[in-house]
Amino acid sequence: MSDNPSPLVERAVVKAHFIAAFAFFFIGLFAGLLYALQFSRIYPFPGVELLSPGRVRMLHTNGVAYGFLLNAFMACLYWVVPRLTGQRVLSRKLSWVIFWVYQAVLLLVAGGLLGGLAQAIEWGETPIFTDPLVLLGVALLIVNVGTPILRSASRNLYVSLWYFSAMMVWTPLVYAMGNYVPQFFVPGAGGAAVTGLYIHDLVGLSITPLGWGLMYYFVPVILKRPIWSHTLSLAGFWGLAFFYPLNGVHHFFWSPIPMYAQYGAVMSTIAVEIVVFTVIVNFFMTIKGNTGMLRTSMPLRWFYVGMVNYFLTCFQCAFQTTLTFQKIIHFSDWVVGHAHLVMFGVFGFWLIGATVYLWPKLVGKPWWSETLNAWNFWISTIGVAVMFIDLMAAGLVQGYLWESLAPWEKSLISSMPFWHIRSMAGICITAGQMLQAFNMWMTARQPARAGTQATEPLPAARAAAG
Amino acid sequence: MERLATIALGAGLFCFVLAGVLTGVLPVAHLSRIKYKTLAEIAPEPSSDFLDLAHRYPAEFTTAFGAPTTDKFHEALRFARDTYIAEACWHCHSQFTRPVSNEDVRFGKVSYAAEYMNEMFLPHLFGTRRVGPDLIRESGRHGNDWHTAHFYDPAIVVPSSVMPRYTWFYDGERPNKKALSMITYVQWLGSWATPEALARKPEVAHVAP
Numbered sequence: 001m002s003d004n005p006s007p008l009v010e011r012a013v014v015k016a017h018f019i020a021a022f023a024f025f026f027i028g029l030f031a032g033l034l035y036a037l038q039f040s041r042i043y044p045f046p047g048v049e050l051l052s053p054g055r056v057r058m059l060h061t062n063g064v065a066y067g068f069l070l071n072a073f074m075a076c077l078y079w080v081v082p083r084l085t086g087q088r089v090l091s092r093k094l095s096w097v098i099f100w101v102y103q104a105v106l107l108l109v110a111g112g113l114l115g116g117l118a119q120a121i122e123w124g125e126t127p128i129f130t131d132p133l134v135l136l137g138v139a140l141l142i143v144n145v146g147t148p149i150l151r152s153a154s155r156n157l158y159v160s161l162w163y164f165s166a167m168m169v170w171t172p173l174v175y176a177m178g179n180y181v182p183q184f185f186v187p188g189a190g191g192a193a194v195t196g197l198y199i200h201d202l203v204g205l206s207i208t209p210l211g212w213g214l215m216y217y218f219v220p221v222i223l224k225r226p227i228w229s230h231t232l233s234l235a236g237f238w239g240l241a242f243f244y245p246l247n248g249v250h251h252f253f254w255s256p257i258p259m260y261a262q263y264g265a266v267m268s269t270i271a272v273e274i275v276v277f278t279v280i281v282n283f284f285m286t287i288k289g290n291t292g293m294l295r296t297s298m299p300l301r302w303f304y305v306g307m308v309n310y311f312l313t314c315f316q317c318a319f320q321t322t323l324t325f326q327k328i329i330h331f332s333d334w335v336v337g338h339a340h341l342v343m344f345g346v347f348g349f350w351l352i353g354a355t356v357y358l359w360p361k362l363v364g365k366p367w368w369s370e371t372l373n374a375w376n377f378w379i380s381t382i383g384v385a386v387m388f389i390d391l392m393a394a395g396l397v398q399g400y401l402w403e404s405l406a407p408w409e410k411s412l413i414s415s416m417p418f419w420h421i422r423s424m425a426g427i428c429i430t431a432g433q434m435l436q437a438f439n440m441w442m443t444a445r446q447p448a449r450a451g452t453q454a455t456e457p458l459p460a461a462r463a464a465a466g
Numbered sequence: 467m468e469r470l471a472t473i474a475l476g477a478g479l480f481c482f483v484l485a486g487v488l489t490g491v492l493p494v495a496h497l498s499r500i501k502y503k504t505l506a507e508i509a510p511e512p513s514s515d516f517l518d519l520a521h522r523y524p525a526e527f528t529t530a531f532g533a534p535t536t537d538k539f540h541e542a543l544r545f546a547r548d549t550y551i552a553e554a555c556w557h558c559h560s561q562f563t564r565p566v567s568n569e570d571v572r573f574g575k576v577s578y579a580a581e582y583m584n585e586m587f588l589p590h591l592f593g594t595r596r597v598g599p600d601l602i603r604e605s606g607r608h609g610n611d612w613h614t615a616h617f618y619d620p621a622i623v624v625p626s627s628v629m630p631r632y633t634w635f636y637d638g639e640r641p642n643k644k645a646l647s648m649i650t651y652v653q654w655l656g657s658w659a660t661p662e663a664l665a666r667k668p669e670v671a672h673v674a675p
Contacts, residue, residue: 039597039628047633054554054630116552120589125554153470162473169478177486182589187502188582190494191590197490205482234467241477245485249493252592254564256579261493327566331596403567408599409626 008082013095015362017075018355020103022437024067027110029430032060036426039419050114058113058125064343065123065207067106072351073210074102077145077164079358080217084158087148094144098137105133122199122251124179131179135172142168159233163213166241170205174198189256196257196265197248203342204244204272211347212236212279215303218354219286222300223293228285232278239275243268253326262323269321276314283307298373302353305381309345312388313338328403333418334395337388344429345384352380352436359440368442376432376439383428390425394418503584505540508658512539515653518610519646530643539650546651547586549644553632560593561602561655574603575659598629605657613649614641 037043038053045051078095082088089095112118112127119125126134146168149161157165178198182191220227227233246268249261287293287304294301316338319325329335356373360366367373394415401411512534520527520534531538550556562577563569570576581602582590608616612623617635620627635645657663 038630041628043630047631049634052553052630052632054557055552057557058554118552118554120551120556120591122594149470156468157470157473162468162477165470165473166477169474170482173482177490181490184588186494187584187588188497188590189579190497191588192592193493194490195590195592197486201482238467238477241481245482246489248485248489251594252562254566255562255592256577256582258493258496258579261489264489327564330564331560331594335594399567402569402572402596405568405572409624412597412626412628 006088008086008088009079010089010092010095011362013092013099014075014078014358016099017071017078018359018362018440020099021068021071021075021351021355022433022440024063024071024106025433026430026437028060028063028067029426029433031056031063033423033426033430035060036419036423040416040423049116055114055116055118058118059110061123062109062113062125064348066109066126069207069343069347069351071102072355073207073214074098074141075358076214076351076354077210080160080214081145081148081164084161084217085148085152087151090144090147094140098140098144101133101137101140105130105137108133119179119183121178121182121195123202124175124195124198126179128179128183131175135175138172138175142172158216159227159230159237160213160217162237163209163216166237167206167209167213170201170209174201174205178202189258192252192255193249193257193261196251197245199251200248201245204240204247207343207347208240208244211350212240214354215279215283215307215350218299218350218357219283219303222297222303222357223287223290225286225290228282228288232282236275236278236282239278240272243271243275247272247321250321253323253330266321266323270318273314273318276310280307280311280314298370298377299353299357301377302349302356305377306346306349306353309341309349309384313341313346316341316392328399329395330399331402332395332398333391333415333422334399337391337395340391341384341388344380345388349380352376355436355440359443363444365443365446365448367439368446369439372435372439376436379428379435380432383425383432386428387422387425390418390421394422497579497583500580500583505543505585506536508584508586509539509543509654510536512536513650513654513657515610516542516650519649522610523641523646526637526640526642527646530646542647542650543586543654545643546647547591549648550591550651551589556591556593557595558593558597558629560596560600561591562593563600563602569600573600574656575664577602581658598627601652601655603656603659604652605655605660606653610649610653613652614645617641617645617648 034044034051035053035057043053078089108130109126112130113125117127117129119128145164149157149165177194178201181194182198186194216227216233247265249257249265250269253262253265255262283303284307287300294304320329320334320338356367397414397418398411401414402408516539517534520531527534531542563573563575565576615622616624616629617632618639619631619633620629632645632648635648636642641649
């Protein structure tokens with residue numbers, strides 16, 4: 001396939017997106033580490049305006065979400081969509097234009113955030129002048145990657161493509177709504193309701209469909225067997241589409257947003273957790289009987305632990321979304337722990353799994369070191385587990401101390417040990433990704449060994465769809 | 467259910483719009499029954515803190531604002547709100563108090579929708595995390611000199627604080643426009659809902675839940 005004059009998959013584009021993903025991952029991880037150190041009162045740049053912890057925090061969240069996650073998702077889209085549809089993306093040139101425009105926008109965002117041009121929208125801190133550029137980039141991506149889906153639309157689509165197609169409708173709507181409505185049109189509590197909708201829709205209608213779509217592709221391909229239940233995957237998709245967007249207000253419980261909206265958010269959030277379980281059950285039933293492969297297949301391990309983490313976050317969420325839990329845990333580190341487990345422990349893990357699976361195929365050589373891959377797997381797993389448990393405990397301590405009416409400083413002093421541990425967990429995760437990137441680099445530059453040209457397995461997922 | 471058109475229109479468009487109406491348009495329409503006010507309407511005269519800062523730091527104040535007029539007071543509030551956003555203060559300080567967890571005892575009056583229906587809360591600054599305390603009832607809690615020291619180096623007045631230093635709000639050790647505006651802003655937050663203010667303006671208390 002790779003010797004073809006116009007290959008189905010443009011490997012260089014996929015590779016470039018993975019490289020960019022890891023480059024921005026480091027920016028995001030080091031920014032996170034810097035911000036975490038501030039909590040231990042060890043800040044290397046005190047009084048430096050451009051590296052103020054408040055600004056660095058936004059570099060962390062935007063760096064990992066838009067720099068790492070979305071770059072890696074785009075890499076996977078360029079690999080998966082042509083394989084599932086049997087069609088090339090619209091244009092190779094357009095792919096490169098999108099790639100460079102996207103990296104330029106990311107650098108503009110990073111500069112804008114540090115330069116004091118941020119917007120006060122959570123997950124939408126991207127400076128106002130970059131928002132039209134982001135929307136333009138999204139539109140181009142939809143045209144480019146949507147074309148092969150459109151061209152194969154005469155038959156039933158495989159489950160991954162349901163998610164990708166819906167995501168392409170949702171993302172521009174969500175982004176435009178969140179970045180403009182609360183900024184220019186709706187003040188106060190109404191604006192907060194829209195912001196909540198945006199925060200949640202961005203995770204639920206962009207990141208989650210991409211993640212689930214990739215999971216439904218990679219897991220059957222790695223296992224070489226179809227997914228367990230087609231009906232469950234249908235229930236999962238339509239359940240997500242119906243319930244997920246209704247959850248937004250749960251980011252502002254007990255606020256002056258009208259209570260009927262808050263009660264609705266509680267119920268629909270619990271409904272989403274039930275929907276999520278259909279996907280989790282489908283995954284574990286697919287892998288049932290093949291768990292021995294966890295010892296031999298590193299990508300499968302990342303997907304498996306990611307799915308265990310997914311179960312944990314969703315189980316936790318069904319409780320923390322109740323107004324009773326919210327009294328104590330809202331505003332605390334509990335929520336920060338939850339966010340790390342979802343964004344890194346689930347979607348980050350799946351994308352690293354996809355990287356581990358795809359990188360040898362992209363460079364046409366086997367991994368330079370399987371040991372380093374295993375090291376990253378273990379220290380990332382331990383790192384995110386420690387961070388999650390630690391921040392959850394910290395959140396309970398903070399919440400109960402606030403309720404007890406102890407002086408505010410008491411909650412800071414009591415949080416200190418937890419914050420030290422959180423920094424150490426962050427160092428573990430960062431170190432793991434450095435090993436991964438080093439391994440990627442060494443893999444790419446090692447001389448090709450005879451007989452190791454990666455062969456491409458048939459897209460088993462497509463057979464599964466038929 | 468597995469066709470592109472059904473997915474794009476049904477899941478993509480219909481579900482998004484349905485949720486947008488139920489959890490966005492409906493509450494927004496409900497809240498829009500409260501009249502939206504400009505800064506001139508909610509802050510018709512300079513606050514006592516703004517005047518106090520003009521006395522306390524006459525040279526710095528003159529450089530930053532000139533005379534402490536109402537227009538300059540509004541300029542200070544807007545400039546501080548922009549600074550608050552640029553520094554992402556809202557990532558560690560919330561701006562709403564809840565009717566639970568003894569927050570009415572710790573902070574003061576529970577937040578109500580009407581106090582946010584003005585240009586100072588477009589965009590809203592509710593926040594989702596409290597490393598430091600909530601600020602919507604901050605007015606009058608500390609003196610201006612306390613805030614001057616606190617923005618420069620929080621550990622001077624709160625030894626266990628993890629808040630960063632904001633030394634670029636100062637020229638050397640003297641407050642510049644940023645510090646003067648930020649102090650005016652945090653001292654203004656909730657000035658409409660102190661017990662005295664509520665006693666003076668019963669119509670404010672009336673719209674509370």
